[in-house]
Amino acid sequence: MGFYFRRRLRLGKGSWLNFSKSGISGSQRLGPFTFNSRGRGNVRLGKGIGYRGGCATVLLLAVGSITLTATLLAGLVAQLV
Numbered sequence: 001m002g003f004y005f006r007r008r009l010r011l012g013k014g015s016w017l018n019f020s021k022s023g024i025s026g027s028q029r030l031g032p033f034t035f036n037s038r039g040r041g042n043v044r045l046g047k048g049i050g051y052r053g054g055c056a057t058v059l060l061l062a063v064g065s066i067t068l069t070a071t072l073l074a075g076l077v078a079q080l081v
Contacts, residue, residue, distance in 0.1 A: 007019040014029040018036070027036040032044040042052045 005019075005021050009017045009019070011017060011026075016027055018025045018027060025037045027034055034042040039054060040052065041054065042050055044050045
């Protein structure tokens with residue numbers, strides 16, 4: 001394994017600049033999702049578990065989780081009514 005260098009400069013709540021050997025990039029966190037200016041994305045799936053991939057894949061996971069949540073909530077509301 002080789003050495004690496006990474007440094008972050010916080011710009012505000014949920015956003016920062018990343019400095020590394022390969023250059024500078026920006027990142028933005030929206031809930032459990034993090035997107036950066038290089039087209040990468042992360043999603044936190046639980047404590048210590050996450051998925052890192054391209055932004056399109058992470059967005060598909062986001063849409064899938066929102067759809068699942070909406071379906072579950074609709075089922076709960078239908079049972080209560």
